[in-house]
Amino acid sequence: MKKSLTATLLALALASAATAETITLLNVSYDPTRELYADFNPAFARYWKAKTGDDVVVKQSHGGSGAQARSVIDGLQADVVTLALAADIDALHKKAGLLPADWQKRLPERSTPYTSTIVLLVRKGNPKGIKDWDDVINPGVSIVVANPKTSGGARWAYLAAWGYAERKYGSKEKAREFITALYKHVPVLDSGARGATTTFVQRGIGDVLLAWENEAFLALKEFGADKFEIVVPSSSILAEPPVAWVDKVVARKGTEAVAKAYLEYLYSDEGQEIAGRNFYRPRNPAVAAKFADVFPKIELFTIDDVFGGWTKAQHAHFADGGVFDQIYQK
Amino acid sequence: MATARTRRSALPGFGITLGFTLAYLGLIVLIPLSATFIRAAGMDWGSFWAAVTSPRVLAAYRLSFGASLAAGAVNMVFGLIVAWVLTRYPFPGRRVVDALVDLPFALPTAVAGIALTSIYAPNGWIGRWLAPLGFPVAFTRLGVFVALTFIGLPFVVRTLQPVIQELQPEMEESAASLGATRWQTFRRVLLPELVPPLLTGFALAFARALGEYGSVVFISGNMPMRTEIVPLLIITKLEQYDYSGATAIAVVMLVSSFLLLLLINLLQKWSRRFQAV
Numbered sequence: 001m002k003k004s005l006t007a008t009l010l011a012l013a014l015a016s017a018a019t020a021e022t023i024t025l026l027n028v029s030y031d032p033t034r035e036l037y038a039d040f041n042p043a044f045a046r047y048w049k050a051k052t053g054d055d056v057v058v059k060q061s062h063g064g065s066g067a068q069a070r071s072v073i074d075g076l077q078a079d080v081v082t083l084a085l086a087a088d089i090d091a092l093h094k095k096a097g098l099l100p101a102d103w104q105k106r107l108p109e110r111s112t113p114y115t116s117t118i119v120l121l122v123r124k125g126n127p128k129g130i131k132d133w134d135d136v137i138n139p140g141v142s143i144v145v146a147n148p149k150t151s152g153g154a155r156w157a158y159l160a161a162w163g164y165a166e167r168k169y170g171s172k173e174k175a176r177e178f179i180t181a182l183y184k185h186v187p188v189l190d191s192g193a194r195g196a197t198t199t200f201v202q203r204g205i206g207d208v209l210l211a212w213e214n215e216a217f218l219a220l221k222e223f224g225a226d227k228f229e230i231v232v233p234s235s236s237i238l239a240e241p242p243v244a245w246v247d248k249v250v251a252r253k254g255t256e257a258v259a260k261a262y263l264e265y266l267y268s269d270e271g272q273e274i275a276g277r278n279f280y281r282p283r284n285p286a287v288a289a290k291f292a293d294v295f296p297k298i299e300l301f302t303i304d305d306v307f308g309g310w311t312k313a314q315h316a317h318f319a320d321g322g323v324f325d326q327i328y329q330k
Numbered sequence: 331m332a333t334a335r336t337r338r339s340a341l342p343g344f345g346i347t348l349g350f351t352l353a354y355l356g357l358i359v360l361i362p363l364s365a366t367f368i369r370a371a372g373m374d375w376g377s378f379w380a381a382v383t384s385p386r387v388l389a390a391y392r393l394s395f396g397a398s399l400a401a402g403a404v405n406m407v408f409g410l411i412v413a414w415v416l417t418r419y420p421f422p423g424r425r426v427v428d429a430l431v432d433l434p435f436a437l438p439t440a441v442a443g444i445a446l447t448s449i450y451a452p453n454g455w456i457g458r459w460l461a462p463l464g465f466p467v468a469f470t471r472l473g474v475f476v477a478l479t480f481i482g483l484p485f486v487v488r489t490l491q492p493v494i495q496e497l498q499p500e501m502e503e504s505a506a507s508l509g510a511t512r513w514q515t516f517r518r519v520l521l522p523e524l525v526p527p528l529l530t531g532f533a534l535a536f537a538r539a540l541g542e543y544g545s546v547v548f549i550s551g552n553m554p555m556r557t558e559i560v561p562l563l564i565i566t567k568l569e570q571y572d573y574s575g576a577t578a579i580a581v582v583m584l585v586s587s588f589l590l591l592l593l594i595n596l597l598q599k600w601s602r603r604f605q606a607v
Contacts, residue, residue: 188469203447320575
């Protein structure tokens with residue numbers, strides 16, 4: 001009796017192994033992509049099932065971009081990382097050699113399948129009359145934004161404000177004055193973008209939230225367009241949240257092909273549609289055209305244009321003793 | 331020698347329990363802590379000193395130690411009153427109130443932080459009345475103090491209760507019959523008994539407050555130089571991949587907390603000299 005039970009179990013195990021595999025991927029991502037990947041993962045699973053017959057289960061992990069990168073460096077077994085900024089994926093290379101230095105060249109569009117930007121979210125009726133970046137430092141306006149040292153979104157917000165000021169007033173000194181004035185208006189620095197949104201939306205703190213565009217749309221969707229409105233500034237930054245597979249992990253788990261296909265599928269028509277539906281700007285022009293009425297036209301400058309790339313921006317502004325620290329040490 | 335010692339002790343099993351104690355403390359406390367020191371030992375003095383004395387870090391130390399001491403002190407006074415009322419006077423609903431004291435123990439600290447923040451925020455139940463009076467609580471140092479007071483209360487109350495239970499009312503009655511005023515009875519008869527547990531409770535509440543992270547980060551606002559506590563600064567450093575900077579701050583925190591707790595223990599020993607025999 002006992003013997004036959006063992007034999008049956010063994011046979012079952014063998015049979016299931018022979019027919020279809022269930023592959024598990026871990027996608028370590030930043031804060032505001034919860035809804036995007038909740039939508040995208042089942043779509044990819046259907047696509048992969050149809051193509052290969054294997055089942056894929058993608059698990060998600062979300063948090064502040066820097067914190068997530070640190071978990072991966074410390075040994076979290078992420079097959080793919082989809083983080084808020086290239087600097088955090090660079091850290092995976094520099095601190096732990098988990099992927100090659102030229103990871104950003106492996107996928108199209110510098111490994112960013114979707115983009116976003118920073119907009120201003122204000123309370124309904126715009127009581128403080130905020131129309132552009134200049135208005136956020138008017139007397140009596142209080143600004144909510146996360147700490148750029150820990151939050152990817154907050155770093156983009158900082159760079160968006162700086163880039164606007166430098167381009168408008170024509171010098172780094174003026175930009176620095178503007179950014180110093182801006183952070184004087186900030187009463188709370190949350191550690192992540194989602195935390196800042198909660199502070200603004202649920203605690204009722206502040207007159208304007210410097211938010212990811214997708215996060216601002218989501219706030220409207222979740223809490224009602226009768227409570228908040230989006231103010232589109234005259235110019236902002238092109239935020240490029242990149243994606244990469246983690247070579248060391250996929251090599252050990254044998255998931256390289258599926259991890260790569262997962263990220264490549266983000267560039268497919270369906271992947272781009274899902275991104276657009278979740279308020280990320282699609283890269284594919286044809287798909288982007290479908291969402292033209294959703295995303296307002298903003299003049300977007302890139303981090304390379306104004307700051308000469310992430311490494312330089314990081315060093316000058318956010319490293320210990322950089323411009324951001326100096327703002328608070330006066 | 332060994333036989334002499336075993337003969338002297340009436341209780342058996344000293345050797346094995348001491349061995350177990352040391353092994354257990356080593357495994358649970360000393361090994362993880364020494365890892366911190368080893369990490370920090372990789373730094374040279376110059377960078378260690380620079381990491382722990384930058385203005386932002388000093389401001390955080392001031393806030394963490396200041397707010398923890400203040401919260402511990404306030405809990406010492408009000409915790410004594412709460413413990414006294416709960417042990418000395420029978421009243422309806424006493425058990426319920428008694429159980430309420432434990433809530434800050436049981437509540438996940440993040441829940442406590444979010445609850446306190448929504449109450450004390452400028453649009454919250456209490457915050458909306460305090461803010462116009464010029465006492466904004468949430469996102470100020472006062473908020474940090476409020477959170478630390480909240481989590482520290484049970485430590486003082488629970489340390490005092492058994493001692494108050496043991497105090498015999500006859501002592502106070504005889505003091506009164508010998509002509510002592512109420513103040514004298516409190517000052518000369520009760521207080522000497524209560525000072526050692528008060529100090530213990532204070533030390534526990536203080537130590538807990540120093541390490542508290544979850545509840546404070548929600549209510550403090552986390553502004554550099556103003557409302558950043560030391561544990562937050564450590565996390566922030568880690569998220570910027572500055573492992574050695576984070577451990578340097580942690581080492582200073584560990585050493586100074588250890589010295590402070592040692593001081594409190596010595597103070598407590600000294601205070602026993604005044605206890606009535």
